[in-house]
Amino acid sequence: MDFTPLTAADRTEPYVPPQTLRDRGWRQMKKNRLALWGLAIVVVMSLLAIAGPWLAPYTYADQDLTAANAWPSAAHWFGTDSLGRDLFVRVLYGARISLSIGLVASLINVFIGVIYGGIAGLVGGRTDQIMMHIVDILYSIPMLLYVILLMVVFKPGLLNIYLALGIAYWLNMARIVRGQILSLKQQEYVMAARSCGTSTWHILCRHMIPNCVGPIIVTLTLSIPDAIFTEAFLSFIGLGVSAPMASWGVLASEGINSMRSFPFQLVFPALALCITMLGFMFLGDGLRDALDPQNQKEGR
Amino acid sequence: MQALLDVRHLTISFHTYRGLLEAVHDVSLTVNPGETVGIVGESGCGKSVTSQAAMKLLPAEATEYTGGQILWDGRDVIPLSETQMNRLRGRDMAMIFQDPMTSLNPVLTIGNQLCEGIALHQHLGRKACEAKALELLRAVGLTSPEKRLHQYPHELSGGMRQRCLIAMALSCSPRLLFADEPTTALDVTTEAQVLDVLKRLQAELGMAVVLISHNLGVIAQMCRRIYVMYAGAIVEEGTADDIFYRPAHPYTQGLLASLPDPAQKDKALTGIPGQAPDLFHMPEGCRFYPRCPQAMKACMTAAPPREEAGPGHHYTCWLAQAAAAKEALP
Amino acid sequence: MYLAKRLAGACVVLWAIITITFGLMHAIPGGPFTQEKKLPPAVMATVEARYHLDEPLWSQYVDYVRHAAVLDLGPSYKYPGKTVNDIIAETFPVSAQLGLISLFLAIGAGVLAGMAAAWYKNTWIDYTMMVGATLGVSVPSFILAAVLIQLFAFTWPILPAALWKGPAYVVLPALALAAQPTAFIMRLTRSSLLDALGQDYIRTARSRGIGTRSLICHHALRNALLPVVSYIGPLAAALMTGSFIVETIFAIPGLGRHFVTSIYNRDYTVILGITIFYSFLIMMMNLLIDVIYPLLDPRITMDGKKEG
Numbered sequence: 001m002d003f004t005p006l007t008a009a010d011r012t013e014p015y016v017p018p019q020t021l022r023d024r025g026w027r028q029m030k031k032n033r034l035a036l037w038g039l040a041i042v043v044v045m046s047l048l049a050i051a052g053p054w055l056a057p058y059t060y061a062d063q064d065l066t067a068a069n070a071w072p073s074a075a076h077w078f079g080t081d082s083l084g085r086d087l088f089v090r091v092l093y094g095a096r097i098s099l100s101i102g103l104v105a106s107l108i109n110v111f112i113g114v115i116y117g118g119i120a121g122l123v124g125g126r127t128d129q130i131m132m133h134i135v136d137i138l139y140s141i142p143m144l145l146y147v148i149l150l151m152v153v154f155k156p157g158l159l160n161i162y163l164a165l166g167i168a169y170w171l172n173m174a175r176i177v178r179g180q181i182l183s184l185k186q187q188e189y190v191m192a193a194r195s196c197g198t199s200t201w202h203i204l205c206r207h208m209i210p211n212c213v214g215p216i217i218v219t220l221t222l223s224i225p226d227a228i229f230t231e232a233f234l235s236f237i238g239l240g241v242s243a244p245m246a247s248w249g250v251l252a253s254e255g256i257n258s259m260r261s262f263p264f265q266l267v268f269p270a271l272a273l274c275i276t277m278l279g280f281m282f283l284g285d286g287l288r289d290a291l292d293p294q295n296q297k298e299g300r
Numbered sequence: 301m302q303a304l305l306d307v308r309h310l311t312i313s314f315h316t317y318r319g320l321l322e323a324v325h326d327v328s329l330t331v332n333p334g335e336t337v338g339i340v341g342e343s344g345c346g347k348s349v350t351s352q353a354a355m356k357l358l359p360a361e362a363t364e365y366t367g368g369q370i371l372w373d374g375r376d377v378i379p380l381s382e383t384q385m386n387r388l389r390g391r392d393m394a395m396i397f398q399d400p401m402t403s404l405n406p407v408l409t410i411g412n413q414l415c416e417g418i419a420l421h422q423h424l425g426r427k428a429c430e431a432k433a434l435e436l437l438r439a440v441g442l443t444s445p446e447k448r449l450h451q452y453p454h455e456l457s458g459g460m461r462q463r464c465l466i467a468m469a470l471s472c473s474p475r476l477l478f479a480d481e482p483t484t485a486l487d488v489t490t491e492a493q494v495l496d497v498l499k500r501l502q503a504e505l506g507m508a509v510v511l512i513s514h515n516l517g518v519i520a521q522m523c524r525r526i527y528v529m530y531a532g533a534i535v536e537e538g539t540a541d542d543i544f545y546r547p548a549h550p551y552t553q554g555l556l557a558s559l560p561d562p563a564q565k566d567k568a569l570t571g572i573p574g575q576a577p578d579l580f581h582m583p584e585g586c587r588f589y590p591r592c593p594q595a596m597k598a599c600m601t602a603a604p605p606r607e608e609a610g611p612g613h614h615y616t617c618w619l620a621q622a623a624a625a626k627e628a629l630p
Numbered sequence: 631m632y633l634a635k636r637l638a639g640a641c642v643v644l645w646a647i648i649t650i651t652f653g654l655m656h657a658i659p660g661g662p663f664t665q666e667k668k669l670p671p672a673v674m675a676t677v678e679a680r681y682h683l684d685e686p687l688w689s690q691y692v693d694y695v696r697h698a699a700v701l702d703l704g705p706s707y708k709y710p711g712k713t714v715n716d717i718i719a720e721t722f723p724v725s726a727q728l729g730l731i732s733l734f735l736a737i738g739a740g741v742l743a744g745m746a747a748a749w750y751k752n753t754w755i756d757y758t759m760m761v762g763a764t765l766g767v768s769v770p771s772f773i774l775a776a777v778l779i780q781l782f783a784f785t786w787p788i789l790p791a792a793l794w795k796g797p798a799y800v801v802l803p804a805l806a807l808a809a810q811p812t813a814f815i816m817r818l819t820r821s822s823l824l825d826a827l828g829q830d831y832i833r834t835a836r837s838r839g840i841g842t843r844s845l846i847c848h849h850a851l852r853n854a855l856l857p858v859v860s861y862i863g864p865l866a867a868a869l870m871t872g873s874f875i876v877e878t879i880f881a882i883p884g885l886g887r888h889f890v891t892s893i894y895n896r897d898y899t900v901i902l903g904i905t906i907f908y909s910f911l912i913m914m915m916n917l918l919i920d921v922i923y924p925l926l927d928p929r930i931t932m933d934g935k936k937e938g
Contacts (some may be wrong), residue, residue, distance in 0.1 A: 140917075144867070144871045152896070154653050252772070
């Protein structure tokens with residue numbers, strides 16, 4: 001045994017790189033198989049939506065009445081509809097429309113919700129009370145009815161769907177952002193920063209915004225399938241995008257009418273819709289688990 | 301005399317997302333009937349884990365008892381099932397927790413939570429339970445106990461809640477009470493009151509108490525025997541006099557040196573430099589060597605031996621061997 | 631006192647709803663009677679006179695609000711001689727039946743399944759249920775309805791495919807309607823139950839020897855069900871919109887199907903009337919929940935403040 005005292009050199013500790021929240025989030029994501037599958041689905045669907053229609057030999061409106069209601073074959077992978085339009089191509093175009101509706105409507109949600117919730121949370125006091133009271137009231141009435149009304153009043157079309165869905169569903173986002181900011185304002189580290197004389201702007205950029213990004217991304221990811229869903233619903237009651245364009249919702253509800261004789265006309269759009277939903281939900285759940293810093297207890 | 305609780309070479313690991321984590325390493329401690337034993341150490345050193353392990357309260361799916369035994373009345377509790385444990389918990393051993401704010405169920409009244417345990421272990425009727433609950437609340441010194449029975453936890457202050465928790469823990473006169481930092485969340489005057497209540501009830505009921513604290517003052521006031529823990533292991537054990545007047549382990553010495561002494565106002569406060577090791581990057585040899593002012597080369601590579609400093613006074617350190625080696629040299 | 635305040639608030643919201651819907655109706659370019667086929671001017675004038683559409687806007691508005699205040703939602707434009715009230719009185723009981731059955735189905739099955747998943751956490755039972763729940767959430771109800779009809783009415787003809795004539799006719803629509811909320815409630819129950827079981831007070835209860843069953847049923851479930859209770863409001867709204875689809879597919883003569891028909895027919899007064907009616911219903915539902923909630927969670931006082 002060597003009982004000589006330690007020197008300063010002996011005491012240098014091995015450097016252990018600190019773990020940032022983002023590293024840790026990514027590590028968690030990688031361990032979460034379902035979330036990775038979700039991510040893969042979302043990426044593949046997005047790529048198909050962007051590039052798919054260019055690769056296909058038909059367009060969504062090309063009719064071939066001689067080949068109407070054809071079953072899936074080499075020429076028409078998903079078969080054709082009652083007007084002889086290629087279903088595969090229509091599903092690809094549907095991906096474009098449905099995904100863009102999900103994305104644009106959600107981005108409008110984020111935009112309104114973050115500004116509204118941010119103002120309420122940052123200003124606080126009476127302003128906050130009044131603003132949140134309004135949100136509570138709006139929350140207690142079913143917004144979907146008003147989306148329907150808006151769509152009835154304005155002509156059903158892509159732009160109007162974007163707007164109607166975007167305007168109707170920002171409440172949740174506003175609540176989440178406001179709650180996050182309020183709780184951040186009371187955090188010791190924000191108070192500590194303030195007591196050091198840090199400017200409000202700096203606190204906003206360094207502490208508030210980075211800590212809000214996680215919940216916002218999670219809410220965004222989970223609101224995309226909601227928007228796609230709502231659009232499918234609107235399509236079903238005849239308020240979706242107008243022909244000859246078609247979202248997955250339109251395709252699926254057309255498919256229902258011919259379900260007994262030509263089930264493939266329902267199956268393919270429905271599958272595309274459901275798989276994408278699943279993808280977004282897995283991804284959203286995974287992101288929530290990974291990005292929530294409070295969610296890092298041992299176990300699992 | 302058989303020890304009430306005899307923990308032998310207990311090692312506990314947790315499954316975490318970063319892999320298996322050893323929270324408690326080779327811990328042995330005994331508690332005899334009626335005595336008060338203290339466990340001191342910094343936060344995260346394994347005090348709470350050890351005591352919760354003794355009652356098997358750790359989350360079953362994440363916990364692995366990798367080694368050792370926990371003998372209760374001479375019987376190992378580690379292999380016992382949850383149902384078997386439930387017969388011991390509350391009746392034979394009880395625990396009060398650190399945070400009275402979150403340790404009571406917010407949607408049930410105090411009376412409801414108190415009576416539940418009494419009814420379970422003593423098979424009393426509703427009326428009898430309530431009478432007993434009242435008596436308990438009075439015993440822990442709560443004002444207007446009749447009113448408290450029907451109140452919800454959020455309507456009481458921290459001190460009052462901690463008294464309620466003590467009343468609950470004592471409801472079936474257990475033979476052993478774990479008090480896990482019972483006063484940490486309270487202010488100083490309330491702390492004194494709560495400790496008084498504990499002391500008085502311990503004398504009345506003749507139960508053993510394991511008091512866990514990072515506050516040396518509290519431990520000194522209450523305990524006859526003391527275990528000092530560091531980074532998941534016991535580094536020194538002995539009577540209160542041993543620990544406070546003849547500390548043998550450098551960590552204990554550091555702890556005592558860091559106590560402020562009102563008599564020496566001019567002296568700068570000393571602390572122990574550095575911080576407790578990350579449990580994932582545990583030093584190979586002695587767990588304390590990176591912070592130890594007397595560390596030697598040997599401390600880096602080999603786990604130190606357990607040495608005896610006096611009757612019942614043990615510590616885990618290389619210093620004794622080093623001194624012996626020095627003496628042996630010409 | 632609190633209730634009176636809430637009711638007054640509800641009245642204000644209702645007035646706002648009526649105003650918005652009225653405004654929207656009159657924002658329709660050309661008015662409700664403009665169609666592909668132009669009506670002769672004389673006919674148009676008589677029609678407009680009959681529905682007071684020739685009067686100034688504000689007087690129409692005052693009229694509408696006054697009538698709505700006494701629960702008169704006006705005549706239907708497409709079914710002469712029928713009022714919106716008639717239509718609601720005729721069709722709503724059917725929808726209410728279907729809705730309530732689905733509500734209880736969703737809460738009952740959802741909570742039980744959620745408890746089971748939490749109980750068997752991280753076992754195959756949990757995984758199967760969670761995958762099932764995620765699937766349930768990701769299939770739109772009209773697709774589910776179509777699949778159910780195909781399976782249980784055509785492939786194995788054991789249940790009727792459509793219409794509303796007796797208990798057997800309820801099964802498929804109720805399943806299609808309740809599936810999504812069930813899946814949602816199940817996920818909610820599972821996560822909030824697990825959350826509750828991880829709380830300090832559960833450890834306290836365990837330290838007193840409380841058995842596992844009592845731990846879950848007495849200590850954790852009550853806390854875990856609070857989020858489920860506050861979900862009942864949105865649940866009612868979800869069932870309502872779901873009923874539009876399910877009633878249409880199953881040809882059930884309920885209010886939901888009528889609403890969709892009115893949208894196809896552009897029967898504006900009916901659309902507005904039903905919108906107002908549904909908004910009112912959901913608002914009342916939310917009000918009811920807000921009143922019940924403090925009884926379940928003592929930390930919430932009647933005016934919605936949280937203590938401790």
